[in-house]
Amino acid sequence: MGRYRAHILERGPDDCWWWLGAITDTGHGSFRAGSHTSKTSRVVPAHLFGYRLAHGADALSGGLVVRHRCDHGACQNPAHWLAGTRGDNNRDAAARRRLTGHALADVRGAAGRARAVQAAIAAADPEHLDEAIAVALEVGNPGGAHQDSLF
Secondary structure, three states, rough: HHHHOOEEOOOOOOEEEEEEEOOOOOEEEEEEEEEOOOOEEEEEEHHHHHHHHOOOOOHHHOOEEEEEEOOOEOOOOOOHHEEOHHHHHHHHHHHHOOOOOHHHOOOOOHHHEEEHHHHHHHHOOHHHHHHHHHHHHHHHOOOOOOEEOOO
């Protein structure tokens, strides 16, 4: 759990909590969980690991997936997660991917967007972190407002 949390930039309760570790081609965080010595080590999606930490190991039974209300696959804020079916997730994406300024409309794609935010966080002065994140989000959606918070 400590290694997982070490890869998260926690911010306000309504803001995205950015994953600072490995990013997959789909823009989700990736995390090595388990132990090499007990041969339980494997790479898992960070948001699934976090969801199970927050809601219990069996929280996603019956084929449910974790949906991101904020549509940022790298977001680790449990308040932004919602369990649902793969169909629910696909309908969410279809309804929002063409909205100007929306995360799913970013011309860099989900992985490019997540990596741009990571780079901005790494380069930013801590006092200007929110500003740096906002700029990184807006670059992929010229003319649109960024969506970093649900509320």
